[in-house]
Amino acid sequence: MGLHRATVLSCALILCAAISGLGTLAVGFAPGSGVPKHVHGGPVVATVISGELTLQQGGGEKIIKAGESWTEKTGDVHAVVNRSEGVTRVVVSLLLPKGAAATTLVK
Template identity: 35%
Template sequence: MVLVATIVGAGIAARGVLASPAPAETLRPLVREALPDVPGYGLTAAEVSFPPGAKAVPHRHGKAFLFVYVLAGSVHSQIEGEPVRTFRTGESWTEKPGDHHVLTENASARDVAKLLVVFIAPKGDALKVDDSPSEP
């Protein structure tokens, strides 16, 4: 939970009010297939849905190569060392193995954002590894 230190409204201050955590993304696998010409690797396609205001924890995708296509809405995205970019419906990007994804969030407070994410990854590897709380 997030601790809100001070809320000020109508001239009255309240301390120690707990707020609910921000919404998170959900991943729904669509396809999982071995790559016959690339031993040890597989393809996974998934729909990732971001409710209004949702933000992913900074993360990496290990040795996976990703292709990401925006199915609906828009998202802000940033790979470490690169500028923040906004991707809208019909736009796409790629991520290389080892990239540190420091920002992924729904750009809208009202509309759902949906992504098609295609992972090419070593079989058995985790598709997403969130940063630990102590990592930057």
């Protein structure tokens, strides 16, 4: 079974005028969906709001459960997948320098 892109069940992007490039995104991952290996152009803080998500990073895997968070440095290669039977909801905050790509897939 291959990795499928996240099904965005709900999405809200908030750009704060005081801090250019700060965005917050709420994403819903359907069972079996995820995002293949990718990097972000700025630091990220992500929190699982409900369900659980498997984070694949640095050659290992970690299950992140509701109420838990993880951080990513600029350029950290990682992937996420919802291996649970229910929808997983995640809130992601990203700080992007001007001109940086939010997400770039990695082969």
